[in-house]
Amino acid sequence: MRHLGLWLKRAGTGALRACTVAAVTMAVPAVWAAAVALGIRWGAGNPWSWLGPFVLTTVGTLALPRPVCRTVRFLVARWTDTVIPAGYRQAPPVTQLSTGYWWNGFGYERTRRDALMDQRRRIRWNDPANWRDLRFTAIAPFTAGLVACVPPAGAAAAVLGLTRPELLGRAVGVLALMVAVASSPYAWRCLVPVAVHFLRPSPSMVLADRVEELTAQRAEATVAQAAEIRRIERDLHDGAQARLVSLGLSLAIAEKLMETDPDQARTLMREARAGATASLTELRELVRGINPPVLNDRGLVDAVRALALDSPLETTVTAALDDCALDPPIESALYFATAELLTNATKHAHATQARISLTRTTTSVLIQVEDNGRGGADITPGGGLAGLRRRLSAFDGTLELTSPTGGPTLATLVVPCA
Known part of the structure; x- marks a missing residue:
């Protein structure tokens, strides 16, 4: 019974994920089908019977790839912990020169609005990531999308078959239900290799x-x-x-x-x-x-504990880094990053409690700093958190921030530790 319960749980979770994958990957073909149906409904005599579907298809094909691919990256990272870098080109800052013209990184414009519009247009059409997203939305429906449609299609066929009075129809319904249940835990997994192959930067x-x-x-x-x-x-x-x-x-x-x-x-x-x-x-x-003496003498964990004792917040520290030897520059960067996050929690978030967790994964060191402050923090260009992220990037490290309005705020530092 226990194994049956686990199997049914996996099947239910897989069915939900398969339906999600099918809905996401079939978004663009759904727009195409809607455009064709609209043209057929209007009839050949209506002058909009070809222009309307053409406009709808064009807009859907060009507007949906980026939201679809962002959703796919999020789902893959959420379900399998596989991070697929987006690789989108970042817009350079728009600055006004002494001549009065605005420079957007590509050319000069008379107004800031024109400079921003020209910049967005150039980045959209010249960014290889946009064409990569467009290619993925054309390939995904015929690969991961078709496989993900097996469980919902089987479930729909089972409902239709089991409601038929004929014995053959009921037999087909039972067979379809078996196919839907058996394929549910695996149907969504086809999305991962397809997304990794076609969405990762070259x-x-x-x-x-x-x-x-x-x-x-x-x-x-x-x-x-x-x-x-x-x-x-x-x-x-x-x-x-x-x-x-x-x-x-x-x-x-x-x-x-x-x-x-x-x-x-x-x-x-x-x-x-x-x-x-x-x-x-x-x-x-x-x-x-x-460089704090305790960091040199006792290591990162004891230095962070000493930092927590000196902090005005009620701070708890949990650590599992006993078997991880870090280079001194990495220890120093992680120590000062943690100190800056605690300072921000005290000065800006007005927090009263904080929690610091130091753990070791297979290839990296992970530090999480969570506080019960008011939240609303964001990594803005030129800000302190952006500078902190740049300093960690020197060691191929990352900083991820989750800070909804009202709190709590969770900052995650990840630095490779070979």
Whole structure:
């Protein structure tokens, strides 16, 4: 009975998935069929009998591929954890020049509206990903779509057959029902290889995207390095260096007052000792900002636990990284990314509780930071989360954010760990 229950559960889930695959992949052919039916209904004498179906077919064929392919990528990732990169070209920023014209990455226009319209038109017609989506919507109905139609078609044939009074009709209905139930757990799986083969970017597109990504990472690393050097110089100049200069002056004055005014000299020496202690504390804080000592001594897990103890949020940490050795740069990137997410939860989300989970998958390290704040966070270009994603991309890492309005917010960091 237990195996029968599991089988029926798999069959039910498979039937729902097969119906979903059939509905998604058959969307464009459904538009074509509707256009043909509309033309037949209007009749040959109606002047719209050919123009209306032609317009409907054209609009449906050109407008549906991207939503259909996005839905297919989502379903494949949801059901099998297989991520198919979209590979769509990103629009460059539209900027106004000193001459008054607007540059959209392709040409100059007089107004920002014209520049955006021209940019969208060029990207839509020149992006290879759009033609790849169009090819998929033409192939999928005759491959994954036909296979996915077997369970619902079998169920429909079973209903028609079992309602017939003839013995042969009922026998056909029972056979159709058996085919529908037996094929349900497997019919939807044909979508995965078809989608992976026809929707993934070509090697040349992957290489071009990788070159652009590495160029952006190099520029980001250069800017970040220069900013870090300026921060260290500023902190040394305004903090420890100024205290050390004051310490030297105090010791020089105390040396002169040693014989004439010993009490004043002892006071100056006490102040100098306090200044030395403050300078040492500032230097330690500066070094901790570069790389926390606990991260060097105890590793990522203990460093994150120490971070949780220092956080004003009620933070719980669960970790399973004992068998994963990470390179120091990766540990540092993950530590500061986690610290930034906790800071955002405190300052912007006004959260009171947070949960940090560190786990190891087959090929990567996964960190999830969840808070009970007000939500509504988004990764906007030029924002802090976008910079965090760029810094992780230097290690082929990713940042995914789920933050509905009202919360909770869940940030997922994934970095390869070979």
